[in-house]
Amino acid sequence: MSQKNPVDTKRPLYSIFRYAALHNKKLTIGLVLAILISVTVSVTPPLILRRIVDELTAENATLPFLIQAGLLYFALTAVSGIADSVKETIITIFGQRSTRHIRSFMADKLSRLPSSVFIENDSGSLASLFVNDVDTLEDLFDSGIISMISDVFRIVSILCVVYFLSKGLMILLFLSLPILFLLTRTFQRRMLSAQLDNRKAVAGINQAIPETIASIRTIRLYHRESFMEERYGKSVRAGFDAMNRSNLYDSIYSPIIITVSSLIIAITVVLSVSRSDFQALFGMSAGTAVALIAYVGKVFSPLESIGMEIQNIQSAIAGCKRIGDFLSEKEMEPPSAAVSEKEENIPISIRHLSFAYEDGEPVFHNFDLTIHEGENVTLIGRTGSGKSTLFKLICGLYQPSEGTVRIFGRAPESIPEEERRKVFGLVEQQFKPVSGNMRDQITLSDPSISEEDVRRALAETGILPAIEDLPEGLDTPYDPGLLSQGQFQLLSIARATVTNPPLLLLDEITANLDSVTEKQVLDALRAASEKRTVLSISHRLFEAAGGRQVRIGH
Numbered sequence: 001m002s003q004k005n006p007v008d009t010k011r012p013l014y015s016i017f018r019y020a021a022l023h024n025k026k027l028t029i030g031l032v033l034a035i036l037i038s039v040t041v042s043v044t045p046p047l048i049l050r051r052i053v054d055e056l057t058a059e060n061a062t063l064p065f066l067i068q069a070g071l072l073y074f075a076l077t078a079v080s081g082i083a084d085s086v087k088e089t090i091i092t093i094f095g096q097r098s099t100r101h102i103r104s105f106m107a108d109k110l111s112r113l114p115s116s117v118f119i120e121n122d123s124g125s126l127a128s129l130f131v132n133d134v135d136t137l138e139d140l141f142d143s144g145i146i147s148m149i150s151d152v153f154r155i156v157s158i159l160c161v162v163y164f165l166s167k168g169l170m171i172l173l174f175l176s177l178p179i180l181f182l183l184t185r186t187f188q189r190r191m192l193s194a195q196l197d198n199r200k201a202v203a204g205i206n207q208a209i210p211e212t213i214a215s216i217r218t219i220r221l222y223h224r225e226s227f228m229e230e231r232y233g234k235s236v237r238a239g240f241d242a243m244n245r246s247n248l249y250d251s252i253y254s255p256i257i258i259t260v261s262s263l264i265i266a267i268t269v270v271l272s273v274s275r276s277d278f279q280a281l282f283g284m285s286a287g288t289a290v291a292l293i294a295y296v297g298k299v300f301s302p303l304e305s306i307g308m309e310i311q312n313i314q315s316a317i318a319g320c321k322r323i324g325d326f327l328s329e330k331e332m333e334p335p336s337a338a339v340s341e342k343e344e345n346i347p348i349s350i351r352h353l354s355f356a357y358e359d360g361e362p363v364f365h366n367f368d369l370t371i372h373e374g375e376n377v378t379l380i381g382r383t384g385s386g387k388s389t390l391f392k393l394i395c396g397l398y399q400p401s402e403g404t405v406r407i408f409g410r411a412p413e414s415i416p417e418e419e420r421r422k423v424f425g426l427v428e429q430q431f432k433p434v435s436g437n438m439r440d441q442i443t444l445s446d447p448s449i450s451e452e453d454v455r456r457a458l459a460e461t462g463i464l465p466a467i468e469d470l471p472e473g474l475d476t477p478y479d480p481g482l483l484s485q486g487q488f489q490l491l492s493i494a495r496a497t498v499t500n501p502p503l504l505l506l507d508e509i510t511a512n513l514d515s516v517t518e519k520q521v522l523d524a525l526r527a528a529s530e531k532r533t534v535l536s537i538s539h540r541l542f543e544a545a546g547g548r549q550v551r552i553g554h
């Protein structure tokens with residue numbers, strides 16, 4: 001059933017977080033609590049340290065107080081660490097759950113899209129949407145907005161505590177943090193660009209090697225070795241330069257931050273003991289100085305994280321928009337499950353069919369075809385006349401722009417998945433393996449198909465003895481080296497007939513076979529065609545099997 005699109009392309013981040021929060025209410029509450037506890041607890045240990053140092057420097061230091069304070073310090077440090085890891089775990093679970101929701105939502109959407117979407121978008125861009133764009137979404141949850149909110153809280157809470165300890169240091173931090181943030185962003189951008197250059201160079205290297213190996217004879221024959229070497233060398237040099245740049249930025253950044261934080265602390269300490277008017281702002285006890293040094297050390301790490309988080313958010317926005325566009329694609333009308341009584345006993349009935357992949361270039365216009373029970377029909381026509389397209393329309397992969405396609409009186413796309421294999425079987429040009437053992441190649445892991453049916457289908461095609469000869473028979477794990485190409489094609493026929501469908505669709509099934517293997521397949525097919533209606537694309541098959549020819553196109 002169609003649900004409301006969770007990603008509003010105008011406000012992608014807001015809509016995606018709203019959706020995630022509403023679908024994970026308890027987790028959202030847990031997350032907010034974890035962030036609050038983690039931030040609050042993490043600012044307390046330096047305050048205890050301050051008390052300890054002040055007590056130690058005072059003349060009347062008492063041991064019990066020091067022991068208590070020390071234990072409290074360790075306890076708070078431990079709680080802060082635990083709270084932090086709980087927060088990180090909840091963020092990860094929240095991210096994983098939310099992306100899982102969105103992934104399933106997208107998968108559902110995919111099954112409701114009309115064929116035009118698959119014609120207009122190539123499979124690569126759709127795959128990238130499901131893999132890369134959803135990955136950026138996962139980053140958005142894992143190391144994007146939520147972590148950024150937590151880091152901002154952390155900085156604000158440190159600044160608040162520092163304000164009470166030393167107003168002067170607070171002013172210094174307040175002034176230097178924006179500058180350091182800009183500096184951090186500049187370094188991060190440059191490092192990212194160096195890493196992207198390196199990735200491009202590595203892709204170039206990865207492409208050059210197999211290409212060279214695949215064309216090694218041609219390269220030797222035409223003496224193109226130096227050209228290939230030069231191309232390979234260029235990518236290796238580009239990768240080396242990019243890595244050097246990245247390492248340089250990385251090695252400069254940390255010393256700059258350490259120098260600046262030391263400088264801030266030095267200025268604070270110097271001013272605290274200098275003129276009396278500065279002392280009001282900077283004056284402090286030894287304990288306060290130790291606590292402040294700890295805070296200055298703590299304030300830079302969230303600052304650095306915020307830079308990375310902004311980067312993740314930026315790439316996630318683009319991904320979210322693409323996901324939002326995909327989710328707002330117009331869906332196809334649910335097919336009518338009505339059965340036309342007049343055509344109920346007709347295996348294939350096509351009336352006034354019109355279909356075009358692209359506007360103005362119709363593949364079919366007002367096309368009619370009726371195939372009666374027990375008939376053996378072969379489609380013929382020149383290359384590009386639309387034979388394969390007709391098969392796809394009959395299988396319900398595409399819908400006609402006008403007219404109707406009916407299989408036993410039903411629109412093919414309205415036949416429920418679990419019934420489909422019982423209505424028609426399809427044999428393609430080449431065997432398409434699935435993961436699992438040899439039995440799975442026939443059943444497609446459908447548990448409702450019995451062992452008896454599997455053996456019957458294999459026996460019908462004559463491949464049963466070859467399967468029984470395999471080390472573990474039907475339980476042998478699939479391997480492309482187990483059978484010949486022709487034997488695999490026999491397996492395709494068994495896969496199509498195992499559910500005993502009354503209709504068989506054969507798409508150039510002998511196209512890739514030599515004449516000896518072709519004969520084997522044709523014999524198997526003759527057995528499979530008995531008491532069935534068959535529609536096929538193949539000249540050779542027509543000659544072998546007889547029946548009626550239907551010409552497509554002119």
Ligand SMILES: Nc1ncnc2c1ncn2[C@@H]1O[C@H](COP(=O)(O)OP(=O)(O)OP(=O)(O)O)[C@@H](O)[C@H]1O
Nearest residue numbers: 119357358363381382383384385386387388389390
């Ligand atoms: N996915 C697609 N997107 C756009 N046009 C397509 C697509 N698939 C096929 N066509 C076009 O539709 C027309 C019919 O193609 P189709 O593959 O059905 O012909 P065919 O008769 O099966 O050809 P062949 O005998 O070469 O397999 C051709 O002009 C082809 O270029």
